[in-house]
Amino acid sequence: MYLPIQDDPTPPQTAYVSRGGEPLKLAPLAGTVQCDIAIVGGGIGGCSAALHAAEGGARVVVLEANQIGWGASSRNAGHLPPATKHDPDEVIARYGAVAGQRLIDAAEQAPVVVGELVARHGIDCEYSVPGIIMAAHTDAAMRNTEKRVDYWSKRGRPVELLDRKKAGEMIGSDYYLGAWIDRRGGRINPLAYVRGLARAAIKAGATLHENTRVAKLERDGAKWKLTTPNGVVLADKVFLCTNAYTDDLWPGLKQTIVPIRVYQFGSRPLRDNVRKTILPGGQPMTDSRRLLSGIRVHSDGRLQFGGHGPAFGPLSKPSAGAAISRLQRLFPQLGDIETDFWWSGFMAMNGDNSWHIHELAPGLLAMLGCNGRGVALATIYGRELARHANGAPTADFVLPKSPPKRIFLYPVAKPLVTALIKYYALRDAIEVRHLERSRPATAA
Numbered sequence: 001m002y003l004p005i006q007d008d009p010t011p012p013q014t015a016y017v018s019r020g021g022e023p024l025k026l027a028p029l030a031g032t033v034q035c036d037i038a039i040v041g042g043g044i045g046g047c048s049a050a051l052h053a054a055e056g057g058a059r060v061v062v063l064e065a066n067q068i069g070w071g072a073s074s075r076n077a078g079h080l081p082p083a084t085k086h087d088p089d090e091v092i093a094r095y096g097a098v099a100g101q102r103l104i105d106a107a108e109q110a111p112v113v114v115g116e117l118v119a120r121h122g123i124d125c126e127y128s129v130p131g132i133i134m135a136a137h138t139d140a141a142m143r144n145t146e147k148r149v150d151y152w153s154k155r156g157r158p159v160e161l162l163d164r165k166k167a168g169e170m171i172g173s174d175y176y177l178g179a180w181i182d183r184r185g186g187r188i189n190p191l192a193y194v195r196g197l198a199r200a201a202i203k204a205g206a207t208l209h210e211n212t213r214v215a216k217l218e219r220d221g222a223k224w225k226l227t228t229p230n231g232v233v234l235a236d237k238v239f240l241c242t243n244a245y246t247d248d249l250w251p252g253l254k255q256t257i258v259p260i261r262v263y264q265f266g267s268r269p270l271r272d273n274v275r276k277t278i279l280p281g282g283q284p285m286t287d288s289r290r291l292l293s294g295i296r297v298h299s300d301g302r303l304q305f306g307g308h309g310p311a312f313g314p315l316s317k318p319s320a321g322a323a324i325s326r327l328q329r330l331f332p333q334l335g336d337i338e339t340d341f342w343w344s345g346f347m348a349m350n351g352d353n354s355w356h357i358h359e360l361a362p363g364l365l366a367m368l369g370c371n372g373r374g375v376a377l378a379t380i381y382g383r384e385l386a387r388h389a390n391g392a393p394t395a396d397f398v399l400p401k402s403p404p405k406r407i408f409l410y411p412v413a414k415p416l417v418t419a420l421i422k423y424y425a426l427r428d429a430i431e432v433r434h435l436e437r438s439r440p441a442t443a444a
């Protein structure tokens with residue numbers, strides 16, 4: 001079965017574009033070139049790998065089917081959480097005490113690493129670390145929130161439990177039962193960031209090509225041969241950084257993930273007096289519902305928020321109505337809002353909600369499975385691939401290597417995931433109704 005992930009090859013119009021910097025306009029590959037490392041995919045993962053490998057002295061070629069950042073890297077919500085999707089005890093249970101702790105530490109440092117790259121390479125991408133807010137919509141979620149705050153505050157981390165009143169002040173709404181703020185997290189303009197990483201990689205000596213889809217990957221003597229419409233790359237090592245947009249380049253890789261289409265909206269700039277009341281500290285936020293949707297306010301006063309539409313199939317306009325009506329219940333001060341932008345991108349989901357690094361064959365590595373968390377994490381995993389290319393053993397990866405595992409129910413993923421999303425939406429709706437009834441009378 002083929003889950004259709006092909007999209008319009010032109011870059012999406014998002015709330016990031018006006019401050020996203022200039023497109024790179026790189027020439028497609030022509031002719032035959034030799035290099036140490038060929039990287040397939042010019043998103044944050046591929047560009048981070050290219051930058052770090054080139055800085056280590058490797059001859060690097062990046063091949064991107066569309067434009068730099070065309071995939072999830074320019075379409076995401078731009079939140080920088082300092083963690084993987086799993087709580088620390090789950091990470092330790094999965095990878096063991098030593099490797100698990102290494103991953104927890106690396107994920108915690110990931111927003112810092114992004115900040116260092118931004119500073120070192122002068123990337124103008126609205127990087128900011130005012131913290132990140134996660135709100136609780138049920139009593140169970142609130143208990144979980146308390147547990148998380150307890151875990152991190154015992155370790156001296158800058159986290160804070162927010163009761164309903166305090167959460168109301170920080171969010172600009174007393175909708176939720178409470179929340180926590182993790183001051184290690186932040187936000188970014190991901191389009192400007194990925195373009196900046198690409199420019200830094202070029203400065204470090206890497207060669208990047210746009211509009212260059214790799215159609216075939218095969219062994220050619222001691223080298224890997226990558227065939228594109230107008231050229232060939234012969235490389236010692238290959239990194240597949242194609243994530244949700246993984247195609248049939250390597251047999252079976254696509255079947256290790258399910259690409260799910262996720263939607264974002266950008267409002268018209270809010271009136272200044274309203275804008276000042278919503279997330280006044282500049283933090284991005286999410287909540288504890290199963291179907292996540294982030295909210296952030298841009299420097300031009302636009303509100304960016306997630307919404308839902310068909311998870312599969314070709315691009316079709318989602319209805320903004322449900323997303324807007326939820327926002328209006330959350331922030332009654334908004335009044336009428338209109339959207340200037342909507343866009344979508346694919347997230348690579350899998351059974352264990354985790355990124356994976358696979359060594360598919362000697363010298364051939366793949367990183368994929370973001371599950372919606374990959375602005376900071378793709379940066380550090382890309383750096384890991386580069387470290388390996390520059391001599392570090394793969395056993396040292398901060399994310400331990402794993403064998404590729406085909407999703408057992410892949411042939412029926414589409415109906416199954418569609419049904420699961422409907423079920424989650426129903427559970428969320430029931431809980432949200434309960435939450436809205438518990439709201440203080442003054443806010444109604």
Ligand SMILES: Cc1cc2nc3c(=O)[nH]c(=O)nc-3n(C[C@H](O)[C@H](O)[C@H](O)COP(=O)(O)OP(=O)(O)OC[C@H]3O[C@@H](n4cnc5c(N)ncnc54)[C@H](O)[C@@H]3O)c2cc1C
Pocket residue numbers: 040041042043044045046063064065066067068069070071072073074075076077078079080081212213214215241242243244245246247249262263264294344345346347370371372373374375376377378
């Ligand atoms: C709507 C949305 C919201 C998100 N929000 C957040 C968030 O707030 N915070 C967060 O941390 N993460 C978020 N994510 C996840 C994050 O965007 C991704 O994890 C990250 O961008 C992955 O980067 P990447 O480089 O691995 O993949 P991508 O950026 O998807 O790049 C893959 C590239 O591979 C190219 N490609 C594929 N096949 C080929 C081929 N055969 N030849 C050449 N090129 C090829 C594609 O054209 C594509 O550009 C979100 C994702 C989505 C979709």
